[in-house]
Amino acid sequence: DIVMTQSPDSLAVSLGERATFNCKSSQSVLYSSNNKNYLAWYQKKPGQPPKLLIYWASTRESGVPERFSGSGSGTDFTLTISSLQAEDVAVYYCQQYFSNLYTFGQGTKLEIK
């Protein structure tokens, strides 16, 4: 199975500042035939189902604020919140779908400093 490792485990950022989440896969999730990275990011708040933020590593889901962006390729990926808002407090997960045995990272908890 492809192992997804996120860092850090937790993150405290001031309102209006940038938050950066990292995700590393144990093997490349870049499919060479279409040059797409098979990686998604989710936001999870208590009592709510996960919310898709980013897919194909950098495509923002409809309705997701522009302050959320994804980057990276191969085995190393980043989710960035450009200017933290109070409602962004959550746990963030990456997920690979390169293999048909999907796997998630362990999550990064975001708090307000």
Next chain:
Amino acid sequence: QVQLVQSGAEVKKPGSSVKVSCKASGGTFSSYAISWVRQAPGQGLEWMGGIIPMFGIPNYAHKFQGRVTISADESTTTAYMELNSLRSEDTAVYYCARDSRYFDNWGQGTLVTVSS
């Protein structure tokens, strides 16, 4: 827009089984896959497996192989996840999700509590 509505909370004894349903509306049920993801208390998200109703062939995570059965009924546009030989570590919220490889629509979640 696809809507997924799951069955209600369950309390089960260790060693028993649970079957959770996920009713889909909107979209064409048989053409998209449905996956099941769980989150135990204080833990992360864990993919259990999925199915494309049109093909009816499920795909399971290694961890759950032999203990989980995922199925779908096209006539009622409902997917099911049955987990057997329940133990306390299976206490979790179980979610169904539309599987476009990434998960773009989610059910509301079903809490399954395993307790003697």
